[in-house]
Amino acid sequence: MLNCDILILAVPLTDTDKPLQAPAILKAVVEKHGYTAQTYDLNYELITSKNKELDFLKQYFSFGTTNDHNKIILAEDYVSDMATKILKIYDPTFIAVSVFTYQCQTFSMLLAQHLKKIKPGIKIIFGGQGLSIASGIQSSDAWAKECKQLGLIDHYIISEGEQALLNLLKDGKGKGIDNTDWEQKLDLDDNPYPNYDDYNLEQYSFKTLMITGSRGCVRRCTFCDIHKHWKRFVFRSGKSIAEEMIHQSERYKIYNFNFTDSLINGSMKAYRDFITVLAEHNQSAEKKLSWGGQFIVRGIHSMTEKDWKLTKISGGDKLNVGVESGSEAVRDHMKKQFSDKDMDEFVEQAHINKVRLQFLMIMGYPTETLHDFKLSLKMFKRYRKYQSVITKVVLGSTLSILPGTPLAEELEQSVQMNGGENFWVYDKNKSLDFRERIKRRIIMGEECAKMGFDVTNNNDYKLLHYLWNIYKNKQTQNVIDLNTSSLNEQKYS
Amino acid sequence: MKVKFDINVNNYNGGPQISIYDNDNLVFENIFPKKGPQSFEFETDSKFPKVLKLIHQNKNMKYDTQLKDGNIVDDKGFTINKILLDSFVLENELYLFKFVTDDGLVIPKNNYIGYNGKYIINVDSENLLKWYLNLQKSFINQLEEFDYNKFKQEIFSEGPNLVVNYD
Numbered sequence: 313m314l315n316c317d318i319l320i321l322a323v324p325l326t327d328t329d330k331p332l333q334a335p336a337i338l339k340a341v342v343e344k345h346g347y348t349a350q351t352y353d354l355n356y357e358l359i360t361s362k363n364k365e366l367d368f369l370k371q372y373f374s375f376g377t378t379n380d381h382n383k384i385i386l387a388e389d390y391v392s393d394m395a396t397k398i399l400k401i402y403d404p405t406f407i408a409v410s411v412f413t414y415q416c417q418t419f420s421m422l423l424a425q426h427l428k429k430i431k432p433g434i435k436i437i438f439g440g441q442g443l444s445i446a447s448g449i450q451s452s453d454a455w456a457k458e459c460k461q462l463g464l465i466d467h468y469i470i471s472e473g474e475q476a477l478l479n480l481l482k483d484g485k486g487k488g489i490d491n492t493d494w495e496q497k498l499d500l501d502d503n504p505y506p507n508y509d510d511y512n513l514e515q516y517s518f519k520t521l522m523i524t525g526s527r528g529c530v531r532r533c534t535f536c537d538i539h540k541h542w543k544r545f546v547f548r549s550g551k552s553i554a555e556e557m558i559h560q561s562e563r564y565k566i567y568n569f570n571f572t573d574s575l576i577n578g579s580m581k582a583y584r585d586f587i588t589v590l591a592e593h594n595q596s597a598e599k600k601l602s603w604g605g606q607f608i609v610r611g612i613h614s615m616t617e618k619d620w621k622l623t624k625i626s627g628g629d630k631l632n633v634g635v636e637s638g639s640e641a642v643r644d645h646m647k648k649q650f651s652d653k654d655m656d657e658f659v660e661q662a663h664i665n666k667v668r669l670q671f672l673m674i675m676g677y678p679t680e681t682l683h684d685f686k687l688s689l690k691m692f693k694r695y696r697k698y699q700s701v702i703t704k705v706v707l708g709s710t711l712s713i714l715p716g717t718p719l720a721e722e723l724e725q726s727v728q729m730n731g732g733e734n735f736w737v738y739d740k741n742k743s744l745d746f747r748e749r750i751k752r753r754i755i756m757g758e759e760c761a762k763m764g765f766d767v768t769n770n771n772d773y774k775l776l777h778y779l780w781n782i783y784k785n786k787q788t789q790n791v792i793d794l795n796t797s798s799l800n801e802q803k804y805s
Numbered sequence: 806m807k808v809k810f811d812i813n814v815n816n817y818n819g820g821p822q823i824s825i826y827d828n829d830n831l832v833f834e835n836i837f838p839k840k841g842p843q844s845f846e847f848e849t850d851s852k853f854p855k856v857l858k859l860i861h862q863n864k865n866m867k868y869d870t871q872l873k874d875g876n877i878v879d880d881k882g883f884t885i886n887k888i889l890l891d892s893f894v895l896e897n898e899l900y901l902f903k904f905v906t907d908d909g910l911v912i913p914k915n916n917y918i919g920y921n922g923k924y925i926i927n928v929d930s931e932n933l934l935k936w937y938l939n940l941q942k943s944f945i946n947q948l949e950e951f952d953y954n955k956f957k958q959e960i961f962s963e964g965p966n967l968v969v970n971y972d
Contacts, residue, residue, distance in 0.1 A: 418935075421932075454892045454893075455934065458934045459934070690971050693971065747963065747964060748964065751964075751966075754960065754961075773956065776956075777951050780960070
């Protein structure tokens, strides 16, 4: 049996074939301070299991509900087996459960229940973004607080876990521990590299490691609430990011990386340093590194031809670009801060340098007129010649006005929400109701597909169909209506 | 457990009389003579599962409803706007509970209590949180089969059709 101070678990359900990063980061952090830690990815174990009832288990763990109540026992048994198995392998003082989204809540609760049943003295900690989201519960830590009151867990950590977990192991209390009073870490260069030693990286079908270069965002886009969570934009030096990638690739023999950042090129200075070091590495390396993630559009005056060349040589690929709209007026209202000219230069450079892009679009922004919508269609028509590098167009569903976003706050007096984040009507553009937005989404999907773009459609339509049924039955939309079990969707949302 | 009700009262002929039972124990009782929105709250134990029954009683269906030309113009009764069970809010979920009149008539999807009878909240789980999350998620199982063409037809069946000429 493996003794350790803390066992850190990734739990279902996150629909990803990449190793989840949080347990690896936390292991590295606590080990740096002299504690012993082990990690275990229960999420991937479920996803790749040969269990006959896998679909049921995934559904049940994601939503905690089923039509077939006779099957609930199967889920209970599965979790019970996992709890028994874990406690046969490990003998930890603490078990930390990484609750990545609310879709990990059901499994986490069941697991805690079974762990406590088998070993009542075990100390259980819940942490992660999934603690904070549950519609209808009044405070951001209400779910975790309830779990604590029920005796399922001993502690919970809201938001950033690195320092809080150390404080918990050391003193049993601190900021962000059993409260919402967490403090953002300002020096990311101080973090050790994530430790994947306990992961069997060979088994993951996607040979990619996640990497974090920054937290927060330089922009204040009106539809986004990221700045509410991360009060400051903090970033690592470009050199340190590149060094981590080189080090991790040598250690784990994985050569592709995916950034968790809201923007990879938020700080151009750090970005330039990063691509310079990595390009130099790639020029002589036998196994060349590649990377991708979310990227902001910059014109040629800001991201020069040399930057583009280095982007390519450093391994930049599949950059997710928040284009949002083909109308400059709409983007101006969104505070995206790039012009049509910037956009044209950006795509042209990507094409010249063969850097692949994925366009992220927003359908039905409050100020979007029919003319603006047609400008988006025209943009795709104009960019047909760049299809070799525009590998995917992500249209999503239709814009939801999220609480806490500038859009929700600025338009509070002039937007009727109609019982859901997706159901709004803006007083100054009343014809753009939910039905009209779905129409535009359908037309955009069909036209882009006709032009030859690879468009993600089916799941978005299913979601829209579902939301439409809620809307027309005058029910109320809540957070669980938005299924974000996929890792990429979570990043984008 | 702290329980709070937000209600909107119609106070014709003295206002409604409300009792609340936690399983078989009476935990709250009052008459609400004042018209309009108001709240009441009480404490009860946190042992689950349990059945909370809100009972509306002593309404005389003959005299406690004011009619004019066959239309109801005033009434003794109330609308339940919101219920709080500790930190869990029941608002949209109010329509998921049933109301059973004293005559045995079951009225589903209803938050106006105009008859004598029982509004029943059955917390059929040992864990309030789990029960609450399941309740919220009940819509997910009710989704009809998705058919793109049918969906498109429905969406485009009303309102002006978009012109997609964007040359």
